[in-house]
Amino acid sequence: MKNLLKFVAVSALVVVIGSSVAYAAMTATITSPTAGAVYNVGQTVNLGANSTDATGAVNYVWSFSDGTASITGQNQSVTFATAGSKTITLLAGDASGVNDTKTVDVTVNDVTTALAISNVRVTDITTNSAIVRWTTNRISNSRVIFDTTSHASIAGATAPNYGYANSTGTSDVDTKVVEHAVTVTGLSANTQYYFRVISAE
Numbered sequence: 207m208k209n210l211l212k213f214v215a216v217s218a219l220v221v222v223i224g225s226s227v228a229y230a231a232m233t234a235t236i237t238s239p240t241a242g243a244v245y246n247v248g249q250t251v252n253l254g255a256n257s258t259d260a261t262g263a264v265n266y267v268w269s270f271s272d273g274t275a276s277i278t279g280q281n282q283s284v285t286f287a288t289a290g291s292k293t294i295t296l297l298a299g300d301a302s303g304v305n306d307t308k309t310v311d312v313t314v315n316d317v318t319t320a321l322a323i324s325n326v327r328v329t330d331i332t333t334n335s336a337i338v339r340w341t342t343n344r345i346s347n348s349r350v351i352f353d354t355t356s357h358a359s360i361a362g363a364t365a366p367n368y369g370y371a372n373s374t375g376t377s378d379v380d381t382k383v384v385e386h387a388v389t390v391t392g393l394s395a396n397t398q399y400y401f402r403v404i405s406a407e
Contacts, residue, residue: 232260234298234306243312244345244384246407247289251312253282255296262301269295289316315344326403333395338388340403345382350374350390352401360402370402382407 238254245251257264268277271293274284286292292312299305322343330337338350351370360368367373374388386405393399 232264232298232300232302232304232306233258234264234266234296234308236294236296236308236310239294239310239312241310241312244315245286245312246315246317246344247287248285248317249314250283250285251294253277253284253294253296255280255298255308257298257300257306260298260300261304264298264300267297269297271295286314289314317344319343321346321405321407323403323405330389334393335389335391336393338386338390338401338403340386340405342384342386342405344407345384346378346386346405346407347376347382348378348386348388349376349404350388350401351404352390352399354397354399356400357402368402370400 234257238252255266266280294310296308324341326340328336351367351373353370363369
């Protein structure tokens with residue numbers, strides 16, 4: 207009897223299912239200035255941006271609502287010649303043709319008027335501290351001078367404390383503000399204090 211060797215051919219069917227990969231579109235971000243920042247006419251405003259998920263190089267173009275000339279570049283600076291609310295627009299585009307637009311609003315103050323202080327008040331009073339608050343019409347730094355003795359006038363008095371016995375440090379120096387809040391510490395309980403607020407540009 208002969209052994210019959212049978213060969214059985216098995217065919218395998220391999221099915222390749224196509225798949226698509228979704229890539230995130232480029233997103234731009236304005237890192238400077240921050241929304242609501244306040245500047246003076248002629249003051250340098252630093253412009254900064256970055257992007258994520260970009261394809262190739264990114265082109266950054268800055269434009270301004272008041273007609274100030276557009277600027278190209280990721281990190282630039284601008285000065286405004288007029289006061290008012292300004293909208294800064296960033297248009298970023300990558301090598302694949304994807305674009306993203308972001309905006310930020312800032313305020314630019316007129317510097318032809320004198321720096322003025324208003325709405326001086328004291329809040330958060332404790333047995334040994336208090337917060338002195340005030341508003342200025344332009345961005346400026348903050349300092350409080352204080353004493354247990356009344357100083358009705360500082361005419362002829364010598365800077366920096368103008369006759370007052372105590373002073374806080376000067377704050378809001380690097381980033382100046384229009385809304386000021388200075389914490390005065392080291393006060394004695396049941397003691398009346400007199401103070402003045404000082405701001406400089």
